Amino acid sequence: METIKIVHTNDLHSHFENFPKIARFIKKSRKKSTADQFYLFDIGDAMDRAHPLTEATDGSANIEWMNQQNYDAATIGNNEGLGNSHEQLDHLYDHANFPVILGNLYEHGGQLANFAKPYLIKTTDKGTKVGIIGFTAPYILTYPLLDWDIRLIQNEMPPIIKQIEQEKCDVIILMSHLGVSMDRLIAKQYPQIDVILGSHTHHLFEKGEMDNGVLLAAAGKYGQNIGTVDLTLNDNHQITEKSAYTTPTADLKAKKKDAQWISGQAEKGNEILASEKVAEIPYTLSTDIEAEHSFINEALVATQQYADADAAVLSSGLFLTDLKKGVVTKKDLHEALPHAIHVMQTTLTGDNVWRLVMEMEKNRAYLRRHLQKGMGFRGKIFGELVYRGITIDNKRNVYINGQQLEMKKEYKIALLDHYLFVPFFPTIEIVGDNKIMYPDFIRNVFADYLQKKYPMR
Structure with missing residues (x-):
């Protein structure tokens, strides 16, 4: 035996x-x-x-x-x-x-x-x-x-x-x-x-x-x-x-x-990350989406540029802490954006952009306080959806950078791979031409953006 x-x-x-x-x-x-x-x-x-x-x-x-x-x-x-x-x-x-x-x-x-x-x-x-x-x-x-x-x-x-x-x-x-x-x-x-x-x-x-x-x-x-x-x-x-x-x-x-x-x-980890300086920002970037200098609006610019897109969408629950005025380190960015999530460029025809925006509007109130787990997400709630370059009028017409959607024209939207994997926006998976932009996580993308816009003095 x-x-x-x-x-x-x-x-x-x-x-x-x-x-x-x-x-x-x-x-x-x-x-x-x-x-x-x-x-x-x-x-x-x-x-x-x-x-x-x-x-x-x-x-x-x-x-x-x-x-x-x-x-x-x-x-x-x-x-x-x-x-x-x-x-x-x-x-x-x-x-x-x-x-x-x-x-x-x-x-x-x-x-x-x-x-x-x-x-x-x-x-x-x-x-x-x-x-x-x-x-x-x-x-x-x-x-x-x-x-x-x-x-x-x-x-x-x-x-x-x-x-x-x-x-x-x-x-x-x-x-x-x-x-x-x-x-x-x-x-x-x-x-x-x-x-x-x-x-x-x-x-x-x-x-x-x-x-x-x-x-x-x-x-x-x-x-x-x-x-x-x-x-x-x-x-x-x-x-x-x-x-x-x-x-x-x-x-x-x-x-x-x-x-x-x-x-x-x-x-030990925070000490190493804090020693790596990224940028020096002139004002605090706030997790409050209504603030004059909101974190999410700056991140929308970063993701849109990175994905070379016509518009961008992010959710406020991603941003866990403010970025304080002054020197920003890798520690600050890791605490604010600890997610294993990547930027994604999604190409859609205008009629499908309209459908995606309607899905987002339909789910907006639910997602605002939705407790999100998994799919690389390291926060607590999904939060508020915030657009850059996308507006909607009271007749449900959608505009990209002020121009009404052309239904057969192709548009590139900067999103996150997270939105492909959660079940709220089926249009992305069903008809989107999705390019997940590896290997950088969103915090790395934002770090590169800050480094260029607000270099260390």
């Missing part, structure tokens, strides 16, 4: 406030484990640029912390994959002491990403061969914008499973940053997989879920829970029992030094 214990984390999203407890849990689990073999895996989205230290270090601080925990393997999530430029991701794991298992991210030349391995085989002390595979959510619209060739699971899974089986692995573990629906589908199609460690959709399986004989495990989000899987094997290296459970981080004992460490991580 043989026992294997697996501890797994997922979707930590740079929630450093939970890291001290997680680190102690891992250390204690490893030390007190009576299992014959202990493994530690991370299933992606370990980093999130909303945290100042992650932003300031391009995620290297997250990798440094993971190194200290001695992970056996990890895969990537969309925050690593799409929250970094091609070059940043290519070098994110340069100093990692663990392998990155990722079977569906390629260079355009057909070579697997340099930092990745398609699978990993580990042999336990008792001779059991454990095959570990990993996949990330294939955002086929956005990865190519970062010069990556992202591939679909239905194409990439079969050859890797076949290779693992040819290696005569006794246990197959999938690190899946694909979401719960895809995990359940994979379990139905590939019963030879023994355990799926899930993530991406932030689902929590407190006691695991059994689908078609495949054990699904998932530990929610933000390090609020830590996952554990226990496997029992017979002398022929066949699994006879498998179970999963999660441990709420809130139930773990805090130590006095935790708070100091947690605040120290944010301070």
